[in-house]
Amino acid sequence: MSLLVPALLASAAASAAITCTGGGGTTTLGLPTLVVIPRDTTMPVGTLLTPWVAGPERPYTFTCNAPGGSGYVRGVSRNASGLVSAGILVPAPPGYALDVTVAQSGVPGVGIAVYYRPYLRGWQTGFRSGLPDWGRTSIDYTGTGAGNQLGGQIFTALVKTAGVVSAGNIVPMEVATILATSSGTAVGGGATPDRYRIPAIRIQAGACVIPSDTRVALGDQKRTAFTAHGATGPWVDFRIPVTGCPAALTSIEYGLRSVNGFPPDPADSAKGVIAIAPGGAKGIGIQLWDNATGAAVPPYPTRMGLRGFVPGTAAYTLDLRARMYQTLPATEPGPVDAQVEITMMYR
Structure with a gap:
């Protein structure tokens, strides 16, 4: 099922009598190339994942001549035929009172909304329908004569279309083709389609939340307890909460980076031992252990x-x-x- 939305065309009772020139442009719309999705279970379907992004104002895309008696000149647009409806509507940008059909983007849970603000004897506030087909009346222009200007402005936004938004990549694609037509048929005179595209967009799940500072007190210990390489003190358990993880994540990994480096013996590093800050005790490090896996925390970047x-x-x-x-x-x-820094890796 092809997805169609508003644009500007020309129509008339005697379509052969109307001629238009212009068009032929290709515009890449300024949607962000990286969109980070927060934990989205609280966002309803239909939530905008980006603000509406306005393309350039192009009020004079086409110049049409409509001789006397040729009837109406009308404006209509449609989306590229490759877009498929996601089955939901969202309100048009503020100030335009109608709903806009959302198309699938290729990334589960993410859709593309496209709105066309037409220019025909001035800027118009919207169409009678959010999804006109070729030749379907959107705005009636009853004037005749030479030099009738038709054009408009594209708005695009990304929209949440499912309960869970997946991470992924939206490929560059054409989202709207604007062409002067009359009663569903392209007019003569040399007018060519005006095309609008979006760039490649990376949909990335937002980060989990961890405390900015966690302090672990190992307590005072006697030097006499440490009599040989490999001697240890008592374990001190601690926990770090990880919250607000986005629903789109498929895996989470973590690493602990030692700010002060590692002890001189690589075998100690392999046991999860890190160096302490300069100016402290000599011959002492700190060993880190993951209780959940029953294994030493490996040296970063592992x-x-x-x-x-x-x-x-x-x-x-x-x-x-x-x-x-x-x-x-x-x-x-x-x-x-x-001191260690926690690094999280998300997929």
């Missing part, structure tokens, strides 16, 4: 899958533990401070 991930679930918990770990044969007392 990431681990979020245990228990289920698409559409909003909230999770990173269940971790930490302890002091001796990294050298001998130690010296001092503060034990370390």
Whole structure:
């Protein structure tokens, strides 16, 4: 099923008598090339995922000559025949009182709405129908004579069309073709279609929310507890909430990047040990462990899958533990401070 929307054409009782020139342009509309979708279960179907984006005003796209007795000159447009209806309507941009049919975009849950604001003896407020076919009356222009100007302005927006919006890519495509016609037939005189396209658009799920700062107190520990490389202190469990995850995600991975680097022995790094801040205790690092997987947190940039991930679930918990770990044969007392940054990878 092809999707059709408003544009401008010419029509008359004696179509052969009307001639038009102009058109022939191709305009790429300024929709954003990256659209980040927040967690969308709270957004109803029909919500605009982008604002309406206005194309250039082109009031004089076509110049039509309508000799006396030729009847009406009318304006109509249609979308590119490749677009298919998504089965929903959305209100036109503010100030235009009608509904606009939404087309499928190729990304599940995301549609494309196209509105055409016509110019015919001045800017018009809208069509009698949001979806006129070729030759269907939208605006009547009863004048005759030479130099009748027809044109308009395209508006586009992305729209939520399903309960869950998927991440993906909208390919560049033509979304509207404007052509001067009369009673559904292209007029003579050399007018050519005016075409409107959208760019490639990446639909990306928004990020989950994690606290900006989580502090873990390992407590004071005696130097005498650390007598050899590999000696450890007691574990301290801690949890980091992960909330607001978008429903469109298909996987979540996380990594912990040590701000202070790693201990000198690579074998310690493989056990999840990170270095502490300069100026602190000597020969001591901190070991990080993932309770959910029962494994050491690997050194960044290696990431681990979020245990228990289920698409559409909003909230999770990173269940971790930490302890002091001796990294050298001998130690010296001092503060034990370390900092890690959490990096999340979404698909």
